[in-house]
Amino acid sequence: MWEFRSMSFWRAVFAEFYGTMFFVFFGLGAALRWTTGSHNVLHVAFCFGLAAATLIQSIGHISGGHINPAVTFAYLIGSQMSLFRAVFYIVAQCLGALAGAAVLYGVTPNNMRGNLALNMLQPGISLGMATTVEVFLTLQLVVCIFAVTDERRNGRLGSAALAIGFSVLIGHLLGLRLGVYWVGPMIGGAMGAIIYDFMLF
Amino acid sequence: MWEFRSMSFWRAVFAEFYGTMFFVFFGLGAALRWTTGSHNVLHVAFCFGLAAATLIQSIGHISGGHINPAVTFAYLIGSQMSLFRAVFYIVAQCLGALAGAAVLYGVTPNNMRGNLALNMLQPGISLGMATTVEVFLTLQLVVCIFAVTDERRNGRLGSAALAIGFSVLIGHLLGLRLGVYWVGPMIGGAMGAIIYDFMLF
Amino acid sequence: MWEFRSMSFWRAVFAEFYGTMFFVFFGLGAALRWTTGSHNVLHVAFCFGLAAATLIQSIGHISGGHINPAVTFAYLIGSQMSLFRAVFYIVAQCLGALAGAAVLYGVTPNNMRGNLALNMLQPGISLGMATTVEVFLTLQLVVCIFAVTDERRNGRLGSAALAIGFSVLIGHLLGLRLGVYWVGPMIGGAMGAIIYDFMLF
Amino acid sequence: MWEFRSMSFWRAVFAEFYGTMFFVFFGLGAALRWTTGSHNVLHVAFCFGLAAATLIQSIGHISGGHINPAVTFAYLIGSQMSLFRAVFYIVAQCLGALAGAAVLYGVTPNNMRGNLALNMLQPGISLGMATTVEVFLTLQLVVCIFAVTDERRNGRLGSAALAIGFSVLIGHLLGLRLGVYWVGPMIGGAMGAIIYDFMLF
Numbered sequence: 071m072w073e074f075r076s077m078s079f080w081r082a083v084f085a086e087f088y089g090t091m092f093f094v095f096f097g098l099g100a101a102l103r104w105t106t107g108s109h110n111v112l113h114v115a116f117c118f119g120l121a122a123a124t125l126i127q128s129i130g131h132i133s134g135g136h137i138n139p140a141v142t143f144a145y146l147i148g149s150q151m152s153l154f155r156a157v158f159y160i161v162a163q164c165l166g167a168l169a170g171a172a173v174l175y176g177v178t179p180n181n182m183r184g185n186l187a188l189n190m191l192q193p194g195i196s197l198g199m200a201t202t203v204e205v206f207l208t209l210q211l212v213v214c215i216f217a218v219t220d221e222r223r224n225g226r227l228g229s230a231a232l233a234i235g236f237s238v239l240i241g242h243l244l245g246l247r248l249g250v251y252w253v254g255p256m257i258g259g260a261m262g263a264i265i266y267d268f269m270l271f
Numbered sequence: 272m273w274e275f276r277s278m279s280f281w282r283a284v285f286a287e288f289y290g291t292m293f294f295v296f297f298g299l300g301a302a303l304r305w306t307t308g309s310h311n312v313l314h315v316a317f318c319f320g321l322a323a324a325t326l327i328q329s330i331g332h333i334s335g336g337h338i339n340p341a342v343t344f345a346y347l348i349g350s351q352m353s354l355f356r357a358v359f360y361i362v363a364q365c366l367g368a369l370a371g372a373a374v375l376y377g378v379t380p381n382n383m384r385g386n387l388a389l390n391m392l393q394p395g396i397s398l399g400m401a402t403t404v405e406v407f408l409t410l411q412l413v414v415c416i417f418a419v420t421d422e423r424r425n426g427r428l429g430s431a432a433l434a435i436g437f438s439v440l441i442g443h444l445l446g447l448r449l450g451v452y453w454v455g456p457m458i459g460g461a462m463g464a465i466i467y468d469f470m471l472f
Numbered sequence: 473m474w475e476f477r478s479m480s481f482w483r484a485v486f487a488e489f490y491g492t493m494f495f496v497f498f499g500l501g502a503a504l505r506w507t508t509g510s511h512n513v514l515h516v517a518f519c520f521g522l523a524a525a526t527l528i529q530s531i532g533h534i535s536g537g538h539i540n541p542a543v544t545f546a547y548l549i550g551s552q553m554s555l556f557r558a559v560f561y562i563v564a565q566c567l568g569a570l571a572g573a574a575v576l577y578g579v580t581p582n583n584m585r586g587n588l589a590l591n592m593l594q595p596g597i598s599l600g601m602a603t604t605v606e607v608f609l610t611l612q613l614v615v616c617i618f619a620v621t622d623e624r625r626n627g628r629l630g631s632a633a634l635a636i637g638f639s640v641l642i643g644h645l646l647g648l649r650l651g652v653y654w655v656g657p658m659i660g661g662a663m664g665a666i667i668y669d670f671m672l673f
Numbered sequence: 674m675w676e677f678r679s680m681s682f683w684r685a686v687f688a689e690f691y692g693t694m695f696f697v698f699f700g701l702g703a704a705l706r707w708t709t710g711s712h713n714v715l716h717v718a719f720c721f722g723l724a725a726a727t728l729i730q731s732i733g734h735i736s737g738g739h740i741n742p743a744v745t746f747a748y749l750i751g752s753q754m755s756l757f758r759a760v761f762y763i764v765a766q767c768l769g770a771l772a773g774a775a776v777l778y779g780v781t782p783n784n785m786r787g788n789l790a791l792n793m794l795q796p797g798i799s800l801g802m803a804t805t806v807e808v809f810l811t812l813q814l815v816v817c818i819f820a821v822t823d824e825r826r827n828g829r830l831g832s833a834a835l836a837i838g839f840s841v842l843i844g845h846l847l848g849l850r851l852g853v854y855w856v857g858p859m860i861g862g863a864m865g866a867i868i869y870d871f872m873l874f
Contacts, residue, residue: 100441243522601781642703
């Protein structure tokens with residue numbers, strides 16, 4: 071509980087709030103039909119992926135740059151952070167997501183707000199299928215995050231934030247958004263943490 | 272005032288002129304319907320973002336690679352540069368932007384010049400909304416720039432210029448151009464400088 | 473044969489299984505008409521390329537991150553791995569590809585499964601032409617992999633995984649998928665290994 | 674003339690041949706309507722830019738990875754290579770470009786070969802305009818190459834090859850191909866070499 075009294079702990083919590091707010095702002099903003107150009111999956115996926123890369127570059131050295139509750143949960147399962155810190159991170163992430171959506175709602179004209187509804191399942195895709203896909207997408211994301219932030223590793227790695235951003239990007243190229251449902255990403259995050267630790271130790 | 276007499280100061284001012292000229296040349300050039308292919312937001316955003324990355328790679332070690340008056344203003348607020356230097360940078364940037372637009376105008380056939388008009392607000396978006404969006408976009412850009420150029424930081428960062436370029440890119444994926452209006456970016460830049468310093472110190 | 477008894481050998485084989493499973497899952501998944509947006513070659517190429525980059529980041533320090541039998545074959549020709557290890561890698565890759573396709577089949581609604589058929593030749597392209605293209609695409613991929621993982625090299629290299637991912641990406645921008653046919657990639661891989669060794673030694 | 678007898682000189686010449694062959698193969702191949710998907714400027718620009726990045730990663734440590742006669746000319750003007758070496762590089766690049774085009778011609782079905790014609794000026798764009806654009810595009814490319822390969826520089830640079838590739842990419846996003854005409858790129862290359870040396874010394 072000593073963390074509670076340190077200033078750097080609260081800065082990290084604020085950084086998670088900041089990161090999630092902007093991630094939701096960019097991600098949902100790109101999914102709106104906000105501009106007149108043609109609009110496709112590639113556009114949305116790039117916006118999600120590069121927003122993740124940019125925000126992790128911005129706050130990664132302060133809080134670790136989780137942005138997503140599933141990632142925080144995976145770090146908890148992988149025994150890389152305390153339960154206390156994880157709870158505060160997840161609360162900050164939820165508040166940040168709300169704030170980002172509120173800002174976006176405020177700056178969107180009425181005639182576009184209809185699209186602000188979150189992702190719905192396409193006809194023919196059952197809930198089980200969607201959850202399985204989310205498990206897989208979160209699993210590869212968490213393995214990628216654990217691999218690029220592994221301190222025992224050396225070699226030509228380049229930018230860790232960019233690698234994680236591209237991992238988010240390919241997840242969205244498959245057409246489903248991470249972090250909206252809770253069950254799939256949590257299972258995927260836990261499995262990812264376990265698989266990565268199994269592969270290395 | 273000693274800076275005024277050093278050669279490296281004038282080289283930095285020239286580098287800002289050079290960078291802004293090419294940034295405007297590429298950015299506006301991509302927004303023109305210059306080619307026969309399909310033309311979308313992704314195209315324009317990639318051109319702005321990767322032009323920023325390329326130019327910051329080219330001049331970052333000479334002048335810092337601000338390119339944008341809002342970024343120079345943020346450095347000024349963050350007490351990382353002198354007022355004197357900031358004024359010369361902003362003048363050079365404005366002249367560079369004019370030169371870039373003039374070159375582009377010269378090489379564009381008459382039948383395409385109509386599009387050279389700058390960004391107009393879409394119907395339904397008020398001036399307040401647009402300014403708020405610009406504040407947010409500049410804020411995340413400035414926080415990203417401050418984070419990747421922070422000398423106290425270490426770790427797997429990769430290319431700072433590319434990270435900043437992607438930050439510019441996601442700003443343009445939301446469909447508004449930075450640096451055209453003056454009020455929004457300045458407020459965003461100042462807020463970004465303050466937030467980043469608050470998060471770290 | 474001592475490798476057979478070490479734990480790290482089996483972890484590397486598992487990592488190859490893991491990497492190929494996700495590579496096939498993402499690559500074929502992106503090629504399905506899974507979403508409602510417009511769908512083009514750029515989308516599929518980015519998904520293949522960035523999936524390769526992400527997976528090589530994830531498993532590169534464990535198994536080398538081959539993912540593709542042609543790459544393993546090239547390493548064998550270039551005398552950089554034992555025959556024993558190569559055989560196990562290729563078996564794991566084939567099982568991984570099957571598993572990835574099975575998972576994708578399971579989560580795809582019936583009305584989309586028709587597209588799961590693999591790449592067919594376009595009318596007018598003979599088998600010889602297609603094989604020649606595959607030889608060339610695999611050749612440049614293998615030369616790129618050998619160059620970026622060459623330990624004698626130093627300098628500003630950035631991320632090796634990203635470089636390999638972009639090499640995969642440009643291969644798919646030409647519109648043919650790697651690793652489906654066996655003859656072309658094998659010849660290309662062997663030629664790449666020989667050309668690279670010739671250029672350097 | 675001592676270079677003539679060293680093995681590494683001939684390897685570098687071969688590497689330039691190899692690099693230019695694949696650059697032309699990928700660049701022209703992407704510009705063909707080879708696939709059935711939609712086809713746009715972004716596709717071609719990514720193929721050119723990432724092919725440049727991949728090939729410079731592959732041969733940069735052997736020959737420097739010029740690929741383009743204009744770049745070799747700029748190095749010559751910047752006094753960074755001997756005239757003798759430059760002549761051999763340019764000859765190898767021309768032969769490589771021919772070989773790449775020949776391979777592409779061989780593997781392209783008859784009904785698509787019509788597009789293999791090189792870039793023609795769009796109606797309304799005069800030769801002077803096109804040459805000016807080429808001067809500018811080559812200028813920024815050469816300044817970028819000189820900046821990222823400058824050995825006196827340190828800092829967070831990431832991948833030099835990727836930076837150059839993105840510089841090529843934004844040049845093609847403006848819709849004109851580099852290296853086809855000879856006058857514009859040569860002037861631009863020489864100007865870039867002079868400007869960069871002026872900015873630094």
